[in-house]
Amino acid sequence: MVRLARDGRSIPEPTPVTAPFFKAAADGRFLLQTCPRDGAFFYPRARCPKCWRADWSWAEASGQGKIHAFTIDRIGHDPTQKELAPFVIALVDLEEGPRAVAQIVECEAEAVRAGMPVKAVFDLFQPADGGDPTPILRFRPAA
Amino acid sequence: MGKRAAAIAGVSEWKPARRWDEAMFDLDAFARLGAELIDDSGLDRADVDGFCVVGAREAPALAPSAVAEHLGLRSRFNERVDLGGATPAGMVWRAAAAIEVGICQAVLVMCPAIPRPSQQARDRPQTSSRPVYMGGDAWGSPQAQFEVPAGLVGATPSYAMIARLYMETFGLDEATLAKIAVEQRYNALANPDAIFYGRPITVDEVLASPMIADPLKLLEIVMPCFGGAAVLVTSADLARRARHRPAMISGFGEEMTHRSLTSMPDLLDSPVRGAAARAFAMAGTTPAAMDSAQIYDCYTITVLRSLEDAGFCRVGEGGAFVREHDFRYDGDFPVNTNGGQLGFGQAGISGGMTHVIEAVRQIQGRAGQRQQRKCDLAFVNGNGGMMSEQVSLILEGA
Numbered sequence: 454m455v456r457l458a459r460d461g462r463s464i465p466e467p468t469p470v471t472a473p474f475f476k477a478a479a480d481g482r483f484l485l486q487t488c489p490r491d492g493a494f495f496y497p498r499a500r501c502p503k504c505w506r507a508d509w510s511w512a513e514a515s516g517q518g519k520i521h522a523f524t525i526d527r528i529g530h531d532p533t534q535k536e537l538a539p540f541v542i543a544l545v546d547l548e549e550g551p552r553a554v555a556q557i558v559e560c561e562a563e564a565v566r567a568g569m570p571v572k573a574v575f576d577l578f579q580p581a582d583g584g585d586p587t588p589i590l591r592f593r594p595a596a
Numbered sequence: 597m598g599k600r601a602a603a604i605a606g607v608s609e610w611k612p613a614r615r616w617d618e619a620m621f622d623l624d625a626f627a628r629l630g631a632e633l634i635d636d637s638g639l640d641r642a643d644v645d646g647f648c649v650v651g652a653r654e655a656p657a658l659a660p661s662a663v664a665e666h667l668g669l670r671s672r673f674n675e676r677v678d679l680g681g682a683t684p685a686g687m688v689w690r691a692a693a694a695i696e697v698g699i700c701q702a703v704l705v706m707c708p709a710i711p712r713p714s715q716q717a718r719d720r721p722q723t724s725s726r727p728v729y730m731g732g733d734a735w736g737s738p739q740a741q742f743e744v745p746a747g748l749v750g751a752t753p754s755y756a757m758i759a760r761l762y763m764e765t766f767g768l769d770e771a772t773l774a775k776i777a778v779e780q781r782y783n784a785l786a787n788p789d790a791i792f793y794g795r796p797i798t799v800d801e802v803l804a805s806p807m808i809a810d811p812l813k814l815l816e817i818v819m820p821c822f823g824g825a826a827v828l829v830t831s832a833d834l835a836r837r838a839r840h841r842p843a844m845i846s847g848f849g850e851e852m853t854h855r856s857l858t859s860m861p862d863l864l865d866s867p868v869r870g871a872a873a874r875a876f877a878m879a880g881t882t883p884a885a886m887d888s889a890q891i892y893d894c895y896t897i898t899v900l901r902s903l904e905d906a907g908f909c910r911v912g913e914g915g916a917f918v919r920e921h922d923f924r925y926d927g928d929f930p931v932n933t934n935g936g937q938l939g940f941g942q943a944g945i946s947g948g949m950t951h952v953i954e955a956v957r958q959i960q961g962r963a964g965q966r967q968q969r970k971c972d973l974a975f976v977n978g979n980g981g982m983m984s985e986q987v988s989l990i991l992e993g994a
């Protein structure tokens with residue numbers, strides 16, 4: 454069952470593995486795990502997906518990226534986000550290499566283009582079950 | 597050519613429906629499908645010594661032993677398969693491989709997709725998980741933390757991103773994708789069991805249907821419904837005693853790299869490539885030799901991309917291939933001749949079985965009005981999730 458914000462939308466529920474990412478994100482910082490052999494990877498996990506070793510370290514990413522692919526979700530396929538549709542869902546290639554998925558904000562849906570440079574933002578949502586405000590990764594057009 | 601160890605000796609497919617009033621538990625559905633497979637094949641119930649299922653909702657754990665017990669089987673091959681839309685095709689090759697190594701001789705491959713009897717009652721039970729999340733709402737799953745909040749839920753937005761990227765990369769136009777839906781609908785008009793039987797569509801109607809996730813429109817997306825389907829996979833020896841022409845399982849391949857589109861190594865290079873290449877090599881044949889292609893079609897773009905990666909044309913040439921060929925059952929390159937899921941309906945997990953069964957029917961000469969003039973070799977592709985689980989089969993008339 455997904456965790457919900459007070460406004461009804463689904464929000465992340467951090468785990469022991471991902472808590473550092475979300476804690477930094479709440480302060481507006483984008484942390485990426487970096488393996489000494491294989492470089493940065495995303496989403497956060499306990500071991501590097503290329504070598505399965507655990508000697509990675511957290512490093513702050515620039516938050517800069519480019520839209521690789523996107524769609525305009527006209528109906529809100531997530532049942533908790535139906536009223537928010539239409540919105541743009543995009544795969545964003547981060548400057549450091551890994552790919553992330555997020556909504557594109559502060560931009561008309563029809564103006565979004567593949568290859569567009571974007572910058573990560575973390576918007577905070579109050580969980581319905583109490584607890585700390587929880588960040589959701591989004592991207593806006595880079596200035 | 598290829599493997600000659602196992603064949604599909606019988607089929608059963610329920611007419612899909614938007615509503616399903618008959619209350620039936622999965623375990624009872626297996627018994628009904630089993631009986632229908634015995635009737636269709638003409639083989640003996642005592643020959644059956646294995647089965648493949650997704651699971652049984654009445655037996656969330658220990659499902660295989662519950663099936664053996666409920667069906668009164670002393671069974672040697674008791675398999676549970678979890679490959680999304682590729683599940684039925686994945687079951688078929690697992691059964692064939694088990695038969696080839698001598699574990700068993702006749703395997704019930706069963707995919708009922710019916711509502712739970714309890715959900716038909718007035719007091720619906722609270723479900724903790726919504727099917728649209730496909731398990732991605734479990735605590736600790738990457739999907740719950742990084743995909744669901746982004747809205748990447750269900751399959752449509754993911755396939756829409758592939759379609760849009762494809763259009764931008766190769767210049768594909770929307771009418772070409774629509775042509776796939778129109779030709780499959782034509783095939784459905786020759787299939788009285790199809791959910792869209794008697795309802796023709798045009799390219800203009802597809803283009804004018806509501807945009808769901810750009811560039812995919814309503815008429816390019818499967819209609820969910822209820823139903824069920826099963827096949828009986830047997831040794832070649834047993835299949836030769838069956839009532840109909842055996843469909844030999846002469847090649848197969850399976851491959852996967854990702855669960856979510858975000859982690860797909862290349863949006864325009866799917867695991868179909870490896871799965872199909874190994875299936876063709878195993879069967880000792882080529883795409884050009886196929887009389888029929890039954891391609892998992894959750895969306896129009898899935899058909900185009902699968903045909904490319906399976907080697908029917910090169911990547912980027914799929915649009916030209918669709919325009920230059922006629923996918924109708926009486927056309928030069930018959931695809932999804934029973935209407936596919938887009939025309940027949942997508943009955944849950946049995947949706948991926950419709951392609952297997954239609955290939956068998958064409959090979960057996962049992963396709964009725966939509967029977968191809970010649971069908972001795974058929975390519976079947978099962979696709980799950982976000983172009984993720986891929987299973988290719990080569991079926992060959994004995």
Ligand SMILES: [Zn+2]
Pocket residue numbers: 488489490491492501502503504505506
């Ligand atoms: Zn590593």
